[in-house]
Amino acid sequence: MQTDVWIILDSCAFLTQKHPNGRLVTIPEIEKELINKQSIQYHSNLKEHNLDIIEPNKTSEEWIVGKANETGDLDVLSSVDKKILALAYELKGIVVSDDFAIQNVALYTGIKFVSCSGNEIEELRKWIFKCSACNHIEDNKNNECRICGSTDIFRIKSR
Ligand SMILES: [Zn+2]
16 A cells, blocks of 8 residues: 555544545544544544644635536535545545545546445536426526525436
8 A cells, every 4th residue: 555645534534444544634624523432532543643634725625616516516515525625636635535425526526535435426426406396407506596586496416
């Protein structure tokens, strides 16, 4: 296993302790997502040895937001998810995540990814947004339907 490759750890890596070896790195906010004792302990053990904590820069975050908007994943990505992706983009690393929205944006942008669970998406998912009241479809999520004003809008696969 190469050790000079950046491995960006999402919360699943701390929960399952399953991830490739390399230059381990995560974002500061991940600590708040760890709720069970083992994963908190694992995080602090790694931090003492070989885990870097890095905040991605705003430019990479904005780039990721733009790309996630194109795939239709923006709406379901948390701020932690966006930062994980931004950091992976910046460091040209491999992102470790079980989150399908993260995986989808990674796939779309050419960021390498692996899962903790073994469940990885194999093809890009393109999402569109449909108003449940009038069935109007948009590429991007709006807070309310441009046609009928309903706020009941849901995400569907476009193909
Ligand atoms: Zn509508």
